[in-house]
Structures are given as structure tokens and as C-alpha cells.
Amino acid sequence: MLGPVAAAKGAPVRIGMISDGKTPVSDVSIQGRVADATVKWLNEHRSGIGGRPIELVKCDDLADPGKGADCANRMIEENVAAVVVGETSVPDSVWQPLHAAHLPVMLYGSGDAALLTDKESTFVLGDAIFPILGMPLQIARDKGVKKVTPIVIDVPAALGVWNLAPPLFEQAGVALDLVTIPPGTADMTPQMQRIASGGPTVVFIVGTDAFCITALNGLRAVGFTGQVSGFSTCISDATRKAVPGEALKGMIVSATAPVGTDNPSTRLYNAVATTYGKNIDTGDPNGMAMFSTVAGFQTALEGISGDITPATITATIKAMPEKDLPGAGGIGFRCNGKANPQLPAVCSRGALAATLDAKGHPISYRALGSEPIPN
Structure with a gap:
């Protein structure tokens, strides 16, 4: 599964990596371990970037705006050629300094306008848009329900995209009842009681696994x-242990990757994680999202030659043809600004949707809204 040996040689290409890491309310530290493992695989089997080895420069922002800005400034000081960003609660604090320095930034997902x-x-x-707004709309249509109730963790990274929701829901003829709850809330019973007594609705939960458990x-x-659904970050081993099976059975979850099933994407990721990584729970979607981000970054740069600088990296990514996104179960990506002309930074269309069994594991995945990206 790892492919033939094709070792990178020469001077390394320094690439930054920023994510929340471990905080009092969430733990995505797996992303740093997965990034390290993925880079080792890319350097040994995929010739790194332009034949040169990738050297990863990591920083945890700890979900703190000041630390996020510090991480970004560190990347600039360390002369990295680009930055990959994982799960972060402070995307604007991380992104603004990098953008001002004209450093290319690649993320798996963001709701920041x-x-x-x-x-x-x-x-x-x-x-x-689709994994957060499009999927609950599609579920509501499928179920014949005229209302969607998103339960969203009250942090900017999660709330930003919901500013785009009202016209989409109005056009679809579906009522929207957005419920925002601060991270770390130990008891959500009052909010849930209001939802339960408010008539038929499709619930869609967006937050960390700890938030979703509550x-x-x-x-x-x-x-x-009613039908319960959620964003991919809801489901982890912690969720499966803390939530009874009857509450998970039939839940529909947007998925960044086909975690938990046997397919080419998970076989490759598992091979990388077990060969090059340590303490990696391959059932954690945060890990596979980081694998897709780092491997997708390298895939977008296949064929780059000559000087590898922020400018040449940006130009190469924009000129890439459509390719399969590593670890994404067949979703294609192309970063020419035409996947969604209103959101030119977006590189793909649609998402995977997984239906869970009573143990919280996917029964199956299906791609929704995925279409080729034009020239």
C-alpha cells in the first residue's frame, strides 16, 4: 500500500503545520503525529516535494488567538515555503499574518469567510458549504421534514459558515433554527428540551467530540x-464509549474520509499510520483529515521543479489538473478557483455521508454533491 521506494534527496523544503493541539476542552494532538508519519511516507515513497525531502515545522495554537498569531509569525521567521493548517479554533489569527506574508496556506476545511x-x-x-449546510438540507428533503436545527459550538471557526445559511434554507423551503452553545457546557438538557418540544426537525450537531457527546x-x-446528524468531528472512540448505542444507531454524519470501512483510502492511511506513526487512533477522523491535507498538498505539487518558493508553490497548486484527494474516498480536488466561484479558495465539491450502526461505526458511505470541476 505504501508504494515503491522513491526517496527524496537534497536540501529540505520547510513546510509549516499549525493546529490546536491539546486544550482543556478538546484534543486534536493526533494531527501532529499524523503529519509526522505522513511526511516520512512522502519522503520515502513519493519523492517529497520536487524530489526534495519535506521538513515539517510544527506549532500548536492551543485554541488561543495570541498563540495562533505567534505560531503564524514563527512560520514566517522560520522561512517556511507554505503552511498546512489542521483543526484550529482561531483560524483568523493564524491566517492573517500568513496571508500578509504571501505564504500559501492549505487547510482541509474552514468556515471563515x-x-x-x-x-x-x-x-x-x-x-x-456542503458538509455543513448542504447535508442537513439533503437529509431534510429525504425525510420530508421542513425544519433543520443545527446545534453548533460557539466558536468563530464553527459559526462563520452559518452566515451563508439563511438564503440557502429559504430557497429550499426549510426553516432554520440555529442553536449555539459555548464549548465546555456540561449540561445541554435545557436547550435539548426546547428542541424536542419544537416539532419535527432534523438535528445537525457541529463541534468537538466532547461537545457532541453532551x-x-x-x-x-x-x-x-427525530433524525440526528452531525459534522465529522462528532464521532470518535470517546463518543462511542460515552453515548449509548441506541442514540448513535441511524445517525448520519458528514465525513472527511471513509474511516471505519475497508477501502483503498483507509488501507493507505492505516499503512502509513502503522508503519511511520506512533499512538495514532486510525478511527479518529481528525487524524485522517490531516493525512489528506498533508498528502493532498504534496499531490497538488507533483511535477514542480526549479526553485521551490511560496510563489512557485502557489502557482503550481493553481495550475494542477483535477486529482483524487488522498484519503478522501474518491472525492476529487482542483484548486483553480472554480469549484465554487463564490468561494474561490475551495478546491472540491460535495462530501461523503456515513450512516452509523449501534456501535457508532459507519455502515456505509455515499458521496453527495460531488461533480467535476471545470477548466
Whole structure:
């Protein structure tokens, strides 16, 4: 699965990597371990970038705006050629200094309007709209329900994209009842009771696994019987342990990758994680999202030659043809600004949707909204 040996040689190409790391309310430290493992694989089997080895410069922003800016400034001081960004609660603090320095930035996903509308040097691999807004709308249509109730963690990274929601929902004839809850809220029963007594609705949860655990248990406690769905970050081993099976069975989750099933994407990721990594839970979608981001960055730069600088990296990514995004279950990506002309930083269309069994594992995946990206 790792492919033939094709070792990178010569002077390294320094690439930055920023994510939240471990904070009091969330833990995405797996992303740093996955980034290290992915870089080792790319350097040994995919010739790095332009035949040269990748040298990773990592920084955890700890979900703190000041630390996020510090991480960004460190990347500039360390003369990295580009930055890949994982899960971060402070995307604007991270992105602004990097953008001002004209450093190319690649992320798996973002709801920040400034990032999504950047035409210059920002590349968002995942469809920023469909997995959050399009999927609950599609579920509501499929179920014949006329209302969607998003339960969203109250942080800027999660809330930004919902500013685009009202006209989309109005056009679809579906009511929108947005419920925002601060991170770290221990008891969501009052909010869940209001939802349960508010008539038929499709619930869509957006937050960390800890946030989703509290929301799911709250919905169960008040006897909510409608369709529950959520963003990919909801489901982890912690969720499966903390939420009873009857609350997970039939839940529909947007997926960054086909985690938990046997397919080419997961076989490759598992091979990389077990060969080059340590302490990597391959069932954690945050890990596979980082694999897709780092491997997708390298895939977008296949064929680059000559000087490898922020400018040549940006130009090469913009000129790439459409390719399969590593680890994404067949979703294609192309960063020419035409996947969504209103959001030129976005590089793909559609997303995977997974239906869970009583153990919280996917029964199956299906691609929704995925279409070729034009020239």
C-alpha cells in the first residue's frame, strides 16, 4: 500500500503545520503525529516535494488567538515555503499574518469567510458549504421534514459558515433554527428540551467530540426521536464509549474520509499510520483529515521543479489538473478557483455521508454533491 521506494534527496523544503493541539476542552494532538508519519511516507515513497525531502515545522495554537498569531509569525521567521493548517479554533489569527506574508496556506476545511473568499494563496481542500449546510438540507428533503436545527459550538471557526445559511434554507423551503452553545457546557438538557418540544426537525450537531457527546446525551435524556446528524468531528472512540448505542444507531454524519470501512483510502492511511506513526487512533477522523491535507498538498505539487518558493508553490497548486484527494474516498480536488466561484479558495465539491450502526461505526458511505470541476 505504501508504494515503491522513491526517496527524496537534497536540501529540505520547510513546510509549516499549525493546529490546536491539546486544550482543556478538546484534543486534536493526533494531527501532529499524523503529519509526522505522513511526511516520512512522502519522503520515502513519493519523492517529497520536487524530489526534495519535506521538513515539517510544527506549532500548536492551543485554541488561543495570541498563540495562533505567534505560531503564524514563527512560520514566517522560520522561512517556511507554505503552511498546512489542521483543526484550529482561531483560524483568523493564524491566517492573517500568513496571508500578509504571501505564504500559501492549505487547510482541509474552514468556515471563515475571509479564508474562503481569498483568491491569492489560500486553498481549502474540503467543500466548505456542503458538509455543513448542504447535508442537513439533503437529509431534510429525504425525510420530508421542513425544519433543520443545527446545534453548533460557539466558536468563530464553527459559526462563520452559518452566515451563508439563511438564503440557502429559504430557497429550499426549510426553516432554520440555529442553536449555539459555548464549548465546555456540561449540561445541554435545557436547550435539548426546547428542541424536542419544537416539532419535527432534523438535528445537525457541529463541534468537538466532547461537545457532541453532551449534545447527544442531552437529546436522549429528553426523548428526542427525530433524525440526528452531525459534522465529522462528532464521532470518535470517546463518543462511542460515552453515548449509548441506541442514540448513535441511524445517525448520519458528514465525513472527511471513509474511516471505519475497508477501502483503498483507509488501507493507505492505516499503512502509513502503522508503519511511520506512533499512538495514532486510525478511527479518529481528525487524524485522517490531516493525512489528506498533508498528502493532498504534496499531490497538488507533483511535477514542480526549479526553485521551490511560496510563489512557485502557489502557482503550481493553481495550475494542477483535477486529482483524487488522498484519503478522501474518491472525492476529487482542483484548486483553480472554480469549484465554487463564490468561494474561490475551495478546491472540491460535495462530501461523503456515513450512516452509523449501534456501535457508532459507519455502515456505509455515499458521496453527495460531488461533480467535476471545470477548466
